[in-house]
Amino acid sequence: MKELALIAVPFVAAIAALLWPKDETRPWLLPATGVVHVALTMWLLIAPPPVEPMAWVAFDPLARAVLPAVSVLFLACAAYAVSYLRLRSERPNRVFVACLLAVLGLLSAGHQARHLGLLWIATEAVTLAAVPLLHFNNTGRAFEATWKYLLVGGTGIALSLLGSFCLGYASLHGGGGGDLTFVALTAQGAGLSRPWVLTAWVLLLVGYGTKMGLAPMHTWKPDAYGEAPGIVGALLAGAVTTVAFTAVLRVRAVVDAAGAGVVAGRTLIVIGLFSMLVAALFLLGTRDFKRMLAYSSVEHMGILSLGAGLGGAGVWAALFHVWTNALTKGAVFLSAGNIRRAGGGRTQDEVAGMAILTPVSARIFVVCMLAITACPPFGPFFSELRILRAAFADGQGAVAAVFLAALLFAFLGLSRLVFAIVDGRPRAAAKKTDRRFRETAGVIVPPLVLLGLSLWLGVATPSVLQEAWTAAVQALFPLP
C-alpha cells in the first residue's frame, strides 16, 4: 500500500497546490511533501515489502535501489525552492509548485512500474509535466529551450514506444501472449523472437537514451538545463534521468534473458564511451557554466551506461553511481543557481570573482566541482573507481583507457571554467544585478547537505544500500 502512497501523496499535494490561494505560503507544500516521501521511501528501503510477481506497480528491488535517492534529492531541492521562490516572487508559482509535485509522483510511478507500457506512460508524463518548470523564467530563450526539449525528447520517447511494441511483438511472435510486464517477458526468455528483441533493444535504448541524454541524443540537454532554474536542473539531471536509466536496466534484463546480453553490453559500452568523449570535448570549450553542468550530466550518463554495459559488478557500481551522481549533481546545480543569481550572468565573460561576492556559495561550488570530477573522498570517486575496476576485471583495458581519458578532459574543462568564475576580479555585471540575493541558510544549507550526503555515501556506504544494490543486481541478472 505504501508504494501506492508514494505515488498518491505527491499528486494530492499537487492538487492542493493548484487550489492553494497564496503564492507566499504555497512553496511550503514542497518540503512538507518531500519529508513525507522521504520518510516513506526510507521505511520501504529498510523494511522492503514482499513483491507479488505479477503486480504492475511494486516497490521491487530495483525501485528500492534507486527511488530513495530521487526522494532525498527532491527533498533538498524542495527545501531550496522555498527560499528560491521567495527570491523570484515576481513570478506566479502556482503551476510551478504543482508540476514539481506531479513530477515527483510520476517519478515514483516510473521507478516502480513493472509494465513496459506503464513505464512508458510515466516517462512521457514526466516529460510533459516538466514543461512548465522549464519555461518558468518565461523568456524567449526559455521557450526555445522548451520547444527543443519537447520535440527531440518527444521523438525519442516515440521511438521508445515503438520499441516497446516491438518487444511485445517479439513475445507474440515467440508464441507468448504479448504481455508487456517485465516478469512475463523475462520468463519467456529465449522464447522471444531474436530479431524483434534486437530491434526493440535498439529502439528502446535510443528512446530512453534520449531522456537520459546520451550522445548523440543529448542535444536538448544544454538548452534545457541552461534556461531552467537550478532546482529544475537538479531534478532533471539527478532524478528524471534515473527513471530512463532504470528503464534501460529493466529492458536489458529482458534482453539478457532472451540471450542477447552480449549485444546489449556492447551497445551500452559503446554509446557510454561515446557520450563521455563528446561531453568531455564540449566541456573543454564551453564558457557557460550552466550549459557546462548539462555536459557534465551527459558525461555521467555515459558513465552509467558504461557501468550497465559491463554487467554484474558494473551494474552494481552503476547503481552506486546513480546515488552519488544524483546527490552531487544536486549540490552542483543548487550552488550554481546561487552563483547565477548573484553573478547576474551565465558565462565566464560575465561572471568572475565570485569568491569575493558570494564566498560560501563559491567555496561550495569549487568543492562540488572537485566532487563531481571524482576527487576523493566524495561519492563519485568511489563509484567511478568501482566501474573502472569492473572494466579491468572484465578485461576491457581499452575501455578503461578511454574512460580515463574522458575523465581527464572533463576535469580540465570543468576546473578551467569553475576557477575562471570563482577567482579573479568581480565583473561589472555583478554590480548591476539585484542586490536582493543574500546567502541565507535557505540557499546554503541544501547544497551543503547534499554534499555531506555524497561524502557520507562514499566514505561510509550504508550497508542497507549496498545490500539493496546487490539485491537489485541479483533480481535483474540472476546468476545462472
Add this chain to the structure above:
Amino acid sequence: MTTVLDILLRLAVWLLLAPLLPGVINKVKAWIAGRRGPPVLQLYYDLAKLWRKGVVLSTAVSPGHVAGPAVAWVAVLSAALLLPLGPAGTALSFRGDALLFVYLLAVARFCTSCAALDTASAFEGMGVAREVSYAVLAEAAVITALLTLALQSNSVSLGTMLVPSAGAGAGLLAAGLFLVLLAENCRVPFDDPNTHLELTMIHEVMVLDHSGPPLAAILHGASVKLLLFAVLLAETVLPIGKLSPLMATAALAGSVLVVAVGVGLVESLFARLAFRRVPMLLTTAFLLSLFALLAAWKGAGA
C-alpha cells in the same frame, strides 16, 4: 703518531716542491725564447714577498674574498694528500677517495670563483664564467680517466688505482690528462698566464683584485695544483708498483720534470686558442680518455 708525522712530511713535500714547477716552466720558455729568464726559485721569492705585503681590498668585497683563497688552498692541499707519492703510497687511502679528490678540486674552484665574483668587476665575472664552463668538460675527461684506472685496477681508491700502469690505453690517457692539466691550470693554449689583456684571460683575471697574503695563497695553491696534476699524469703512466722504491722515486721525479718541460714547450710553440675552439680541445681530451677506457675494457676483459 707515526701517521701524523707521515702526513706532516708529505705536506712538507708538497708545500716545498710545488713552487718549483712554475719556475722550471718559465726557465724552459726563457731558453726557447733565448732569454736568460727569471731564476727557478722566483716563485718562492714572490710568495715570501707577498706574505709580508699589506693588502688592498676592493670596497665591494665581503669577508669571503679573503676566506675563499684560504679554503681553496686547503682544498687543493687535501686533494694532494690523497695522491700516492710514488713508492711511499698514500697517507690515508679508502674506497672512493678518488671521487673525494675530484670534488675537493671542485671546492677549490667554487671558492676562487666566489672570491672573484665578490669584486663586482665585469672582468672577473667573465673569467669566472669561462673557468666554470670549461671545467664542465674537464670534469668529464677527469672522471673518465679515473673510470679507466678503476676499471683496470678494480678499485676506486687512488692508492691502488695508480700503482700499476694504465696498461693498454696509457698513452691515450696520458695525452688526455695532459690536455686537462693545461686546461685546469690555465696554461696555453687555453689561457695565457702572462698576458695582461683582461678580456682574454681566465685565471689571471680572476685574481686581478687579490693582493698580499691572499694572492700568495692563490699562487701557491695554483702551483700545488699544477704539481698535483703532473704527479697524477706521471703515476697513471708509470708502473710504480713494479719498480724498486728508488727507481720509482726517480722515475716519478723525472716524469714530473718532463711534464713541466712539456708545458713549457707547448707554451712557447703554440698560441692561445680562440675561446670558441676551447671546448673542441677539451672534448678531444674527453674522447682520448674514453678510448683509453675502451682499451682498458678490452684489455682486462680479454
Add this chain to the structure above:
Amino acid sequence: MTGALNLLVALAMGLNLLALGSSRLPSLIRAAAVQGMVLGVLPLLLEHEFHGLVWVVAAATIAIKGFVIPGLLRRALRTAHIDREVEPLLGFIPSLLLGAMAAIGAVAFAGALPLRPEHAGTLLVPGAFATLVGGLLLLMGRSKAIAQVCGYLILENGIYLFGLLLIHATPLIVEAGILLDLTVGVFVIGIIVDRIQREFDTLDTRKLTSLRE
C-alpha cells in the same frame, strides 16, 4: 476484412506522400488530420467482439486526431499572421522521392522481419514504418514549427499503426493511457508553439537558434 484493412493502410501511406508534397500549411494539416481519422477507424476492423471501450477509443482517436489538434493548429496559424508557405529545408521533390523510397524500403524491411501468419498478409508493418519515416522526414525537412508538429503527428500515427499489431495483447487501459499521453503531448506542443509565436512573432524555427555553443 484484411482487404479493407489494407485499403485503409494504403490510404494512410498515400496521405504520407500527400503531406510530404503539400506546399501549404493548411493542406499539410488536413493531410495529417485525415490520416488520423483513417487510423481511428482501424481498431474497429481489427477487434472481433465489439465492447464499448473499443468504440470509445476509436471515437476519441477520430475526434482528437481528426478535429481537436488540427483545430488547435489552425488557430495558431490564424493568430500568427504569416504566409502559409511551408518553406521546406528539404525540397518537395526530394521529400516525395525519399517518402516513396521509404515506402518501398518499408515493404522490403517488413518482408525481412519474421511476422506472424495473420500479419504477414497485411500492410500494417510496412505502413507503420513508411508513416514513421514520413513523419521524421517532415520533422527534419520543414522549417515552420507547425509543419514540424504535423510531422510529429504523422510519426505518432505510424507508431499507432504498429501498436495495432498488439491490439489483442495489450490491455486497452494501456492503449488508452498511451493515447492520452500522446494527445496531451501534442497539446502541450501546440501551446508552446502558440507562446513562441507570441514571443518571437514568428513560427519560423530558423529564427529559434539563439541557444547554441
Add this chain to the structure above:
Amino acid sequence: MIPGRLLLLAFLSLIVGLVTARRAPRLWLAATLTGAGAALAAATGVLAGGEVWEWRPTLAVGGEAVHLRLDAVSAFFLALLAVLGGAGGAYSRAYWTDAAHPRSAPSGRAWWNALLAFMGLVLLSANGLHFLIAWELFAVSGYFLITRERHRREVRQAGWLYLAASHAGTLCLFAFFALLAARTGSWELGPMRGRAELAPLFWLALAGFGLKAGLFPLHIWLPSAHANAPSHVSAILSGVAIKMGIYGLVRFSGWLPVPEAAAWTIAALGVVSAVLGVAFALGQHDLKRLLAYHSVENIGIILIGLGFALVAAAHGNPVWAQLAFAGGLLHVWNHGLFKALLFLGAGSVLHATGTREMSKLGGLWRAMPWTAGCFTLGAAAISGLPPLNGFVSEWLVYLGLFDAVGSRSSAAWVAVPAVVLLAMTGALALACFVKVVGVVFLGLPRTETAKHAHESGWFMRVPMLVLASACVAIGLFPMFFWPAVARAAAAWQPAWADAPVPEPLYALSACNITFALLGLLAAALLWRRVRRNGLSRAVTWDCGYAAPSARMQYTAGSFAGIITGWFAWILRPERHAKLPEGNFPAHAHFAEHTPETVLEKIVEPTGRLVMAVSTAVRRLQHGRLQSYILYLLLGLIALALLAFAGGGR
C-alpha cells in the same frame, strides 16, 4: 606501541593546528611544531631499529578496512616530512604574515596542516583505496597552497597547470590501483614480488608517480608552480611533495615485480633529468624558477640510484646495487634539506627586495649576512661539494656506478655514460650556483631595492639555520645516518637486512671533518695575517674606465651564456637584441629568456589540437532542431548496425 601513540599525538596536534589556524596563529605554530616533533620521533623510532608499526582498527573507510603501516621506507620519508613541515611552518609565521596577506594567510596555515596530514597519510596507508584518497587530497591541498595569491593571473595559471598535471598523474594511479585490485582481488597492498604477472602494472605507476616527481619530460608543471608559490610552500613542494612521487616508485618497486625495461627506463630518465634539469636551470633569470629546475636535476640523481638498484635486482642483486640505492635514498633527505634551505633563502630575498629577478639583485651580503651565509652553504651542498651532505649521497651513487662498471655486465654500458654525465651535472650545478651566489649576494646592488634590503627576522632565520646545520651534520657524520638508510634499504630489499656501516664512510667522515676544520683555521689565520699586514680599501680595478657603475657587473645571462650555448638545441633560448651599430651607437639592448621547451613545444601544440577538435565538435550544437533530430536518427542507425553486426551475435 610507542610509534602509534606518537603518530596519534602528531595527528591530533595537526588537527588542533587546523582548527586554530585562522584565529590563533601562535597556538597553530605550537601545535604544528608538536605534531612535527612527534612524527619525527615516531619515524626515528622505526628507523632506529624499532619494529614495523601496523594498525588495523575495526574501522572501514569507503568499504575498506583501515590499515596503517609505518615501515622503514615510510619512516624515512616521514622524517623528512616532519623536519620540513616544522621548519616551513615556523618560517611562514614571519614570511606570510596576516598583516601582509590578510585574506590568504589564515587559510594558508590551515591548508599547510592539511597538506602535512595528507602527505603523512600517503606514507602510512597500506590500502590502495586509502592511498589514492590521501594522494589526491594532498595534491588538492597543494593546489590551494600554491595559489595563495589568486588575484595574480600567472599564479592562477601556474596553479591550474599543477592541478591538471597532478590530476593526470592521479588518473594513471586510478588505473594502476584499480588494475592491481582487479588482479589481486583486494585493495590491500603489500609485498608481492613473486607474482610476475603484475610486472606490467609498474609502467602505470611510473607514469603516475613520475608526473608528481617531475622527472624530465613530465616536469612541465614544476617550474611555474614552484616559482609562483609562497617560498615556504615551494620549500615543502620541492623538499617533500615531489619526493612523494619518489616514495611511490620506491614503495611499489619494492613490493611489485618490476620489468627490467622499466628499470633501464628509470635509470635513463634519471640521467636525462639530471643533465637537462641543470641545463634549464642555467638558462633562468628567475631565482625560484632556477631552484625549481634544480629539483628536476636532483630527482634525476635520486632516480639514477633507484634505477641502477633495480637493474641490479634484475641481475641478481650484486653488492653495488645497495650502494646506488642507499645513495639515491640518502639524496632524498639531502635534497630535501638543502633545497628547502635554498627556497627559504630565496624567500628571504624575495621578502626583503620584492623581486625574484636576479638581474635586479646583487650585493645582498651586506644587508642580509645570515641569509647570504645559509644560502651559500646550501649552494655548496647542492653542488655536491665536500664536506657537505650533497657530496656524501652523490659519492655513494658514484661508488655504486663505479662497481657497476667494474662488473663489466650489461649494466656497465649504462653506468659509464651515467658516471660521466653525473660528473658533468655536478660541474654544471657548481657553475649555476656560483652564478646565483655571485649575482644575488656578492658584488654590488644593481638596484635601489637591493640596496635597501633588510635581514629577515628570527622566525625566518632559525629554520634556515636548522636546515643548514642538518646539511653540515649529514656531511660530517654520515655514519650516524647510515643505519636509517640501511634499514630503509632492507625494508625495500629484504636480502639486504642489517648492512653494516661501510668502512669508507668513516674515512670519508674523518676527511670531511679535518677538511672543514683546516678550512676554517686557514681562513682565520689568513684573515689575521691580512689584518697584521694592514689592509686598505680601494675601488675594484676597473681597467681605467672613468665611471664604473653597478650595472656594469656581469649578469646572470651572460655568465651562463657559454653553457646555454652548448645546450641551445634543447633550451631554444629566445633572444631579443638590438645590437649597437655605427660609429656613435645610440641605444642598444639585449634580452634572452629560456622558455619551458617541453611545455611550449610539445604540450601546448597538442592542447591546441585537442581544442581545435573540441571547437569543431561544438559547432554541431548550432541550435537547429532539424539537425538535432537527424543526429538522433544517425545514432539510431549506428546502434542498429552495432547491434546487428555479425548477425547480432
